[in-house]
Amino acid sequence: MADVGILAATKAAQHPIHTLLDGPRGAKPKKKLSRGNIIVYGTLFVFAMYYALPLYVMIVTSLKGMPEVRMGNIFAPPLEVTFQPWVKAWSEACTGINCDGLSRGFWNSVTILIPSVILSVAIASVNGYALSMWKFRGSEVFFTILMIGAFIPYQIMLYPIVILLREAGLYGSLTGLVLVHVAFGMPINTLLFRNYFSSIPEELFKAARVDGAGFWAIFFKIIMPMSLPIFVVALIIQVTGIWNDFLFGVTYISSPDAYPMTVQLNNIVNSVQGVKEYNVNMAATLLTGLVPLAIYFASGKLFVRGIAAGAVKG
Structure with missing residues (x-):
């Protein structure tokens, strides 16, 4: 009887081992190179090439001399790399009667960008905070008016704003454009901030009110430290829109000396005097787009977090 018990105990102890030796159970893992993955990654690759190819052409053209550009092979890498087109685009290209390149327009754009971004983001964040947590009489009407303004085409408002700026004595100045x-x-930024702040637990707001915190104390000590992603979203949207703007710059600035970088780029590319220097044009275009690209790549992860955390939720 003892031998039978020992044999049974031995079989029971060996049962898990036999189970493991039989191999894993459950659903079979999918292959990395399944037909579906090939279709998905193939489609993504095609679209990536579609958008990256113009950028590649711009870069390689900007690094070629004009004799090599005239050979006509726009996809070939430069045989001899030269940065002279970049130097000329920055400090020597003619934009009308001025031949100081994009450097003047760059600093004009910086002068426009910094106060515009700071003021718009600051005001919109306070608006969104008030509309989401400090309801007041007529708040919904105010928010509706703001939303209507977000979807009115800019072209409709050009002439009325010209009249307003003229009457205020700001037409043609950088201050008016700001x-x-x-x-x-x-x-649009008020909408983003309002929707983001609405996703913050209301209990935090009520607890702060119970502790005696007021409007600004709650905003600066509780709301802002929790809202870095949405501030990055608003920052990127504003920087991209303001830096790349051409319509407002050419409409509300009357002096060529105060033109932003995009207007000067247009003057360089569309110049009809002398030889058409495509390498300089490409270098000027890349220089104009470096600032928003740098900001996006520096804060891209926070941008995605802000969007995912409720920036575009209704």
Whole structure:
């Protein structure tokens, strides 16, 4: 009887081992190179090439001399790399009667960008905070008016704003253009901030009120530290829109000396005097787009977090 018990105990102890030796159970893992994955990654690769090819052509063309550009092979890498087109685009290309390149327009754009972004983001964040947590009489009407303003085409408002700026004595100045960018940036940014702040637990707000915190104390000590992603979203949207703007710059600036970088780029590319220097044009275009690209790549992860955390939720 003892031998039978020992044999049974031995079989029971060996049962898990036999189970493991039989191999894993459950659903068979999918192959990495399944037909579905090939279709998905193939489609993504095609679209990536579609969008990257123009950028590649711009880069390689900007690094070639004009004799090599005239050979006509736009996809070939440069036989001899030269940065002279970049130097000329920055400091020597003619934009009308001025031949100081994009450097002057760059600093004009910086002068427009910094106060426009700071004011628009600051005002929109306070608006969104008030509309989401400090309801007041007529708040929904105010929010509706802002949303209507976000979807009115800019072209409709060009002439009325010209009249307003002229009457205020700001037409043709960088200050007037800054105010235009702030006004047009507030509606969409207010929507983003309002929807993001609405996703913050209301208990935090109530607890702060119970502890005696007021409007600004709650905003600066509780709301802002929790809202870095949405501030990055608003920052990227504003920087991209303001830096790449051409319509407002050419409409509300009357002096060529105050033109932003995009208007100067247009003057360089569309110049009809002398030889058409495609390498300089490509270098000027890349220089104009470096600032928003740098900001996006530096804060891209926070941008995605802000969108995913409720920036576009209704």
